[in-house]
Amino acid sequence: MKGRTLLMIPGPIEFEPEVLQALGAPTTSHVAPAFVDAFGRALERMRDVWQCPSGQPFVVAGSGTLAMELAGANLVEPGDRALVVSTGVFGDRFEDLLGRHGAAVTVLRAPVGEIVAASAMEEELVRGGYKLVTVTHVDTSTGVRMDVTKLGELGRKYGTLTVVDGVCSVAGEEIRQEEWKLDIVLTASQKAIGVPPGLALLMASPRALEAFHARRRPVGSYYADWSKWLPVMKAYENRTPSYFGTPAVNLVAALDVSLGQILAEGMPARFARHALLAKAFQAGMDAVRLTQVPAKPPYRAHTLTACYAPEGIGIPAFLEDVKNAGAIVAGGLHPAIKDRTFRVGHMGAVRGADVLATVGAIEAGLRRAGHRFDAGAGVAAAQRVLLS
Ligand code: PMP
Numbered sequence: 001m002k003g004r005t006l007l008m009i010p011g012p013i014e015f016e017p018e019v020l021q022a023l024g025a026p027t028t029s030h031v032a033p034a035f036v037d038a039f040g041r042a043l044e045r046m047r048d049v050w051q052c053p054s055g056q057p058f059v060v061a062g063s064g065t066l067a068m069e070l071a072g073a074n075l076v077e078p079g080d081r082a083l084v085v086s087t088g089v090f091g092d093r094f095e096d097l098l099g100r101h102g103a104a105v106t107v108l109r110a111p112v113g114e115i116v117a118a119s120a121m122e123e124e125l126v127r128g129g130y131k132l133v134t135v136t137h138v139d140t141s142t143g144v145r146m147d148v149t150k151l152g153e154l155g156r157k158y159g160t161l162t163v164v165d166g167v168c169s170v171a172g173e174e175i176r177q178e179e180w181k182l183d184i185v186l187t188a189s190q191k192a193i194g195v196p197p198g199l200a201l202l203m204a205s206p207r208a209l210e211a212f213h214a215r216r217r218p219v220g221s222y223y224a225d226w227s228k229w230l231p232v233m234k235a236y237e238n239r240t241p242s243y244f245g246t247p248a249v250n251l252v253a254a255l256d257v258s259l260g261q262i263l264a265e266g267m268p269a270r271f272a273r274h275a276l277l278a279k280a281f282q283a284g285m286d287a288v289r290l291t292q293v294p295a296k297p298p299y300r301a302h303t304l305t306a307c308y309a310p311e312g313i314g315i316p317a318f319l320e321d322v323k324n325a326g327a328i329v330a331g332g333l334h335p336a337i338k339d340r341t342f343r344v345g346h347m348g349a350v351r352g353a354d355v356l357a358t359v360g361a362i363e364a365g366l367r368r369a370g371h372r373f374d375a376g377a378g379v380a381a382a383q384r385v386l387l388s
Contacts, residue, residue: 064188078102088139143306152181287381325364
C-alpha cells in the first residue's frame with residue numbers, strides 16, 4: 001500500500017516532485033547569482049501567470065493574509081472609504097483588516113451560498129468616494145466564485161481601486177488582470193500556485209502604484225510597506241541582489257520552478273483543466289444526492305467544492321472514513337454552516353484519476369454513514385464528464 005493518502009483539501013495541496021526538490025535543495029545565500037536569477041525569473045513569470053504585462057509583482061515571506069495586508073496597508077489611509085464585497089469568511093476578513101488600517105468600511109455581504117450582484121456593487125460605488133473595493137474571487141469557506149470580469153471597468157468608472165483576493169483562484173480560475181483592468185490580484189503559494197505555504201504574492205497595476213505614491217502619510221505597517229519592498233523586487237528583476245528582509249530562499253526557488261511548470265502547461269489549458277475537473281467532481285456530488293453550498297451551478301468554483309453533508313451525519317467521523325478510504329478532505333469553515341459542510345480542493349497538480357479516487361472515497365464515507373445513493377453513481381457521473 002502506498003504510504004500517502006491523497007491530500008484534497010483547499011490548500012495546502014499536493015505538490016509536484018520538482019517543486020519539492022527545489023524546496024529541499026541546499027539553501028544558498030540570498031545574494032548568490034543562481035538565486036538572484038531564480039528570483040528575477042519568478043517575478044517575470046508571475047506577470048505571465050497573472051496576465052498582467054505592466055504589473056508590479058511582489059513576493060514576500062508570509063501567508064495569504066499578508067498578501068491581503070500588503071494591499072490594505074499600502075492603499076488605505078485613515079479615513080479612506082472602502083467597500084468590501086463578502087461571500088464568506090475571507091471577505092469578512094478584509095472588513096476587519098481594512099478597519100485596522102483606519103478605513104471606513106462598508107460591507108455588501110451575500111447570504112451563504114449566494115453572490116453579490118454587480119448591480120448591487122454599482123449602486124454602492126455610484127455614491128462615490130470609495131478609495132477601494134475588495135472582492136474575494138473564490139471564497140474558500142463557501143466555494144462561491146464571483147464574476148470579476150467586469151469589476152475593473154466598474155472601478156475605473158467610479159475612480160475606485162479594485163482588489164481581488166485570488167488566494168483560492170490565481171492559476172486555477174481564469175484571470176486576465178490587465179485586460180480586466182484589475183488593480184490588485186493577490187494570492188498565496190500553497191494553493192493553485194503549487195508551492196508549500198509561506199509566500200504572499202501580489203500583482204499591482206500601475207494605477208495602484210500611483211495611488212500608493214500619492215499617499216499623504218507613511219504606511220502604518222513596517223514589514224508590509226511597499227516602499228521597502230519595491231526596490232528589492234526591482235533589483236532582483238534586474239538580476240542584482242538587494243535586501244530588506246531575508247527572502248525565503250528555498251520557497252522562492254520552488255516558486256520559480258512551479259511558475260515554469262504552470263506556464264509550460266499554458267494558461268488556457270490550465271484553466272480548462274480546472275474547469276473540467278471541477279465539473280466532473282461536482283457532477284459526482286450531485287449524483288450521490290449531496291447539496292452544494294453555492295446556490296446555483298454558475299456560482300460553483302473550479303478550485304474547490306463545498307457540500308452539505310446529509311442530515312444527521314457527524315462531520316469528524318465522516319472525514320475520518322473518507323480518509324481511510326483514500327482521500328483527505330476538509331471540514332467546514334464558515335461559522336454558519338461549519339458543522340454541516342465539508343470542502344474538497346481540486347486545484348494544481350490534480351488529475352482526473354485523483355478526482356475519481358476522491359469521489360470514490362466520499363462514496364465510501366457516505367455509505368458508512370448510512371446515506372442512501374446508488375453505489376458508484378458518483379464515480380460514474382464524474383467519469384462521464386472526464387470522458388466527454
Ligand atoms: N483568502 C482566501 C480566499 C483564502 O482561501 C485564504 C486561505 N484559505 C486566505 C485569504 C488567507 O490565506 P492564508 O491562510 O494563507 O493566510
